[in-house]
Amino acid sequence: MPKSLTPGLSKLKEEIEGYARQFGLDFFETIFEVLTYDELNMVASYGGFPTRYPHWRWGMEYEQLSKGYEYGLSKIYELVINNDPCYAYLLESNSDVDQKLVMAHVYGHCDFFKNNFSFRHTNRRMIDDMANHATRVRRWVDKIGVEKVEDFIDRTLSLENLIDQHAPHIRRNPDPKRAEDEMKSNERVEGFKVDREYMRGFINPAEFLDSQRKKVEDEKLKAKKFPERPQRDVLMFLLEHAPLEPWESDVLSIIRDEAYYFAPQGQTKIMNEGWASYWHSTIMTRRALKDDEVIDYADRHSGTMGTRPGALNPYKLGIELWRDIEERWNKGRFGKEWDECDDLRARRSWDKKLGVGREKIFEVRKHYNDITFIDTFLTPEFAIEQKLFVYGFNEKRNSWEILDREFRKVKNKLLQGLTNFGQPIIEVVDGNYENRGELLLAHKHDGQDLKGDYARETLRNLQSLWRRPTCIITRYDNKGVLLRFDGQNHTEKKIDL
Amino acid sequence: MSLRIHQDHSRFKQIVRGKIKSNLRKYVQKGEMIGKKGKDTIAIPIPFIDIPHFKYGHKEQGGVGQGEGEVGQQLSPGSVQPGDGHQAGQGEGDHSLEVDVTLDELAQILGEELQLPNIERRHNEKIVTQKIKYTGVNTTGPESLRHFKRTYKQALRRQIAMGTYDPARPIIIPTREDRRYRSYKLQELPETNAVIIYMMDVSGSMGDEQKEIVRIESFWLDTWLRHQYKGLEARYIIHDAVAREVDRDTFFHTRESGGTMISSAYKLCRDIIKADYPKSAWNIYPFHFSDGDNWSADDTRQCIEMLREDILPSVNQFAYGQVESPYGSGQFIKDLREAIGDSTNVALSEIADKDAIYTSIKDFLGKGR
Numbered sequence: 001m002p003k004s005l006t007p008g009l010s011k012l013k014e015e016i017e018g019y020a021r022q023f024g025l026d027f028f029e030t031i032f033e034v035l036t037y038d039e040l041n042m043v044a045s046y047g048g049f050p051t052r053y054p055h056w057r058w059g060m061e062y063e064q065l066s067k068g069y070e071y072g073l074s075k076i077y078e079l080v081i082n083n084d085p086c087y088a089y090l091l092e093s094n095s096d097v098d099q100k101l102v103m104a105h106v107y108g109h110c111d112f113f114k115n116n117f118s119f120r121h122t123n124r125r126m127i128d129d130m131a132n133h134a135t136r137v138r139r140w141v142d143k144i145g146v147e148k149v150e151d152f153i154d155r156t157l158s159l160e161n162l163i164d165q166h167a168p169h170i171r172r173n174p175d176p177k178r179a180e181d182e183m184k185s186n187e188r189v190e191g192f193k194v195d196r197e198y199m200r201g202f203i204n205p206a207e208f209l210d211s212q213r214k215k216v217e218d219e220k221l222k223a224k225k226f227p228e229r230p231q232r233d234v235l236m237f238l239l240e241h242a243p244l245e246p247w248e249s250d251v252l253s254i255i256r257d258e259a260y261y262f263a264p265q266g267q268t269k270i271m272n273e274g275w276a277s278y279w280h281s282t283i284m285t286r287r288a289l290k291d292d293e294v295i296d297y298a299d300r301h302s303g304t305m306g307t308r309p310g311a312l313n314p315y316k317l318g319i320e321l322w323r324d325i326e327e328r329w330n331k332g333r334f335g336k337e338w339d340e341c342d343d344l345r346a347r348r349s350w351d352k353k354l355g356v357g358r359e360k361i362f363e364v365r366k367h368y369n370d371i372t373f374i375d376t377f378l379t380p381e382f383a384i385e386q387k388l389f390v391y392g393f394n395e396k397r398n399s400w401e402i403l404d405r406e407f408r409k410v411k412n413k414l415l416q417g418l419t420n421f422g423q424p425i426i427e428v429v430d431g432n433y434e435n436r437g438e439l440l441l442a443h444k445h446d447g448q449d450l451k452g453d454y455a456r457e458t459l460r461n462l463q464s465l466w467r468r469p470t471c472i473i474t475r476y477d478n479k480g481v482l483l484r485f486d487g488q489n490h491t492e493k494k495i496d497l
Numbered sequence: 498m499s500l501r502i503h504q505d506h507s508r509f510k511q512i513v514r515g516k517i518k519s520n521l522r523k524y525v526q527k528g529e530m531i532g533k534k535g536k537d538t539i540a541i542p543i544p545f546i547d548i549p550h551f552k553y554g555h556k557e558q559g560g561v562g563q564g565e566g567e568v569g570q571q572l573s574p575g576s577v578q579p580g581d582g583h584q585a586g587q588g589e590g591d592h593s594l595e596v597d598v599t600l601d602e603l604a605q606i607l608g609e610e611l612q613l614p615n616i617e618r619r620h621n622e623k624i625v626t627q628k629i630k631y632t633g634v635n636t637t638g639p640e641s642l643r644h645f646k647r648t649y650k651q652a653l654r655r656q657i658a659m660g661t662y663d664p665a666r667p668i669i670i671p672t673r674e675d676r677r678y679r680s681y682k683l684q685e686l687p688e689t690n691a692v693i694i695y696m697m698d699v700s701g702s703m704g705d706e707q708k709e710i711v712r713i714e715s716f717w718l719d720t721w722l723r724h725q726y727k728g729l730e731a732r733y734i735i736h737d738a739v740a741r742e743v744d745r746d747t748f749f750h751t752r753e754s755g756g757t758m759i760s761s762a763y764k765l766c767r768d769i770i771k772a773d774y775p776k777s778a779w780n781i782y783p784f785h786f787s788d789g790d791n792w793s794a795d796d797t798r799q800c801i802e803m804l805r806e807d808i809l810p811s812v813n814q815f816a817y818g819q820v821e822s823p824y825g826s827g828q829f830i831k832d833l834r835e836a837i838g839d840s841t842n843v844a845l846s847e848i849a850d851k852d853a854i855y856t857s858i859k860d861f862l863g864k865g866r
Contacts (some may be wrong), residue, residue, distance in 0.1 A: 036618060039500065039502060041502075042500050042501065042502040042601050045502055046502070049502065054504060054505060055511055056505055056507075056508040056509040056546075057505075057506040057509070057548075058502060058506075059502065059504075059506035059507070059508055059509030059510070060508050060545055060546060062502045062505065062509075063506060063509060063510070064545070067542070074722070100514070100817075137755065138860045154548065158548050158549055159550075160550070161550050161551070161552075162551070164551075187675065196767045226836060227808035279532045281677060307562075307563045307564055308562075308564075309562045309564040309566065309572045310560075310562050310572045311560075311562065312560065312561050312562060312563060312638070313563070318562070386563055387563055387564055387565060388561055388562070388563055389561070389562055389563070389564075389566070389568075390559065390561055390562075391559055391560060391562050391572060393559060394558035394571075397571065399570045399572070400559075400571065401570060401572060402562070402566050402568050402569060402570050402572065403559070403568065404568060405568060410561055412559045413559065413560065413561050415561055419796060422553075423550070423551070423552060423553075424551050424553060426551050426606075443551070448554075449553070449554060450551055450552065450553065450554070450555045450793065451552055451554040452554075453549075454549040454550060454551065454552055455549075455551055457549035458550060458551050472551075493529040
């Protein structure tokens with residue numbers, strides 16, 4: 001099990017930590033532990049934590065990681081968890097230069113965890129909480145039985161992505177307006193003010209009063225509809241409204257907590273990996289590398305930066321974008337004057353010698369996430385230089401192919417892939433659909449259809465939690481469709497949107 | 498050392514094998530069991546369980562890539578793996594890694610997957626072969642074994658010692674005494690010989706799909722037995738109403754028509770064993786595949802007689818796989834089951850479709866004989 005650092009390694013750690021501080025990185029205390037490769041694979045399978053609740057999917061991860069390692073296909077270099085103190089792991093068999101690289105990379109991540117706004121509301125004691133979650137689930141397993149608990153977890157995992165990634169940042173208070181409305185609607189329906197009693201029958205005829213009353217009743221009914229507004233946090237909705245056993249809601253809340261803990265890492269993947277790579281590269285090449293380590297370092301570094309045509313490497317895209325921002329701000333390539341200059345030669349040799357690049361990137365790492373990062377800093381020049389393209393599937397040729405290199409399209413596609421982690425946006429619209437206690441979800445269609453068989457299976461899993469039939473409104477081929485599962489059968493009907 | 502993860506790991510494997518939690522079975526994604534077989538390596542996809550989410554269809558999605566290429570250029574297959582995007586922690590977007598493994602590793606995986614026992618060899622120490630092992634260098638020997646480098650060195654050393662070596666004109670002439678030869682020892686190695694005799698019914702009722710099943714299944718049988726025995730021999734017999742011995746390629750690709758007389762194949766098999774594979778020296782594995790539609794009850798009786806009298810006593814295991822054909826499954830397996838089903842060295846298996854290959858391999862190899 002984890003060994004404390006050898007004297008050699010703790011010296012390296014001190015050295016690298018010193019450089020990191022000199023460069024202005026600001027991080028929680030970072031604890032490195034040395035693991036053998038199968039221990040590292042285990043921890044990685046657990047998502048970086050030394051212990052998780054018992055579940056087969058960690059085993060699945062482990063199978064992939066260990067097979068990948070045994071066949072020499074992949075190897076985990078760096079593993080760090082967002083916690084205070086930060087924990088990071090080193091592979092026992094790595095050479096010194098690898099260890100230095102990993103440490104430098106890790107300090108980059110730790111700085112990012114501590115300072116980026118997306119992580120502000122994450123639980124910094126997660127390592128303890130994960131262990132508590134594990135204990136809680138194990139206790140339920142002892143009480144309820146492993147099959148039942150695991151089946152339940154399997155079903156909730158199917159819904160794991162139905163969270164509201166912005167939720168941690170916003171306090172969604174009960175709507176004050178609603179309380180006001182409530183007050184109003186409780187008043188009697190009086191009709192218009194009448195000065196002369198004999199005019200009452202004309203100003204407020206009986207039919208009119210009736211229709212007014214009905215309106216108020218309708219509104220009350222509407223208010224009873226829940227949620228009042230579509231709710232993205234489907235898991236929360238289930239916790240509050242689904243008829244769950246105590247153990248079920250406990251397990252569900254654990255799954256939800258963990259999903260929220262990991263969400264910011266998904267929202268800042270490109271920035272975070274890019275930032276860490278930028279810093280390992282800076283620290284290693286400016287300070288830490290010894291002459292005889294250069295080749296090994298270059299080999300490792302280029303290994304991480306490698307790209308394949310069909311997959312975007314967040315490390316590569318990230319580091320290049322950080323470097324581009326630094327250069328632009330060093331040379332003053334921003335602002336009105338720069339934007340309005342369309343003399344290519346002038347642009348190419350543009351250098352105002354501002355030297356504020358470093359300052360700028362520190363600021364950016366604080367206030368942006370992947371979406372705003374790409375949206376703000378991806379420039380046409382950068383896209384060309386990095387040879388970015390949009391690819392898509394050609395049904396006729398039954399293969400993937402390059403569709404376009406136009407900047408707008410590349411950027412839009414990138415942003416589309418990042419929005420909501422590239423997952424469809426699903427909301428709870430009605431918890432009492434058709435007044436029959438059915439659950440109605442809606443898919444905010446953005447041009448991409450849902451995968452049908454998966455959607456149906458997910459509805460089935462949702463139904464097993466909600467107990468009553470579950471429905472989702474979506475579109476196929478631009479036509480409104482309502483998918484419904486009633487516990488026995490799937491049905492599908494066309495609807496007008 | 499046992500890690501905590503091993504519990505989760507073995508649970509995952511059990512699910513994949515369908516032992517527990519059959520409700521998850523439908524989410525298990527596995528490629529075909531037989532992969533590309535080029536130069537002794539094969540690609541096996543790693544199984545994974547895909548829990549359904551609300552998500553976009555892959556082909557709808559597309560994405561952004563990086564690199565050279567004209568618009569319209571195809572991306573190489575396998576290079577596109579739209580990530581889940583949701584994977585927390587480290588960026589493991591892609592699931593089905595294709596790995597190259599050797600046939601030997603494949604056999605190990607097969608053994609592990611199906612929990613096959615190692616085969617108990619019959620004639621382990623009885624036969625010995627002699628193997629030449631080069632162990633040293635000698636001053637005498639045949640010219641064909643002359644060690645050029647050592648000879649040269651020896652001659653050089655002698656010439657320098659004698660003062661006849663001229664660096665300006667470095668000609669080395671070895672004499673008889675300079676010559677060095679590789680010397681060897683004969684080692685006696687216990688050897689286990691094994692032969693597989695494949696028999697296949699190629700009568701009209703065996704269609705391409707049935708042959709495909711036989712082909713896949715024999716590939717795996719072959720892989721496993723080769724893993725167990727070095728130097729495995731294989732013989733191939735096809736039969737309809739008459740049987741003949743053929744080479745491997747013909748075996749898998751012939752399509753004959755006509756009736757089925759299984760006895761013809763068994764007769765040939767018996768003769769082959771008698772002629773080439775003495776029972777005392779060989780581990781013998783006849784495998785027979787058919788759709789079980791034999792010509793007559795009389796022929797079936799002959800078959801059973803031959804099995805009882807000649808074949809079963811001399812083989813490690815006799816295996817019969819009955820492949821279901823469009824014309825249904827025949828009577829033969831039932832007859833065999835009644836007659837010799839309780840013999841220890843008989844394995845019978847019904848193979849309904851490709852998916853049944855998995856269990857059938859287990860039927861055949863699970864006995865460890």
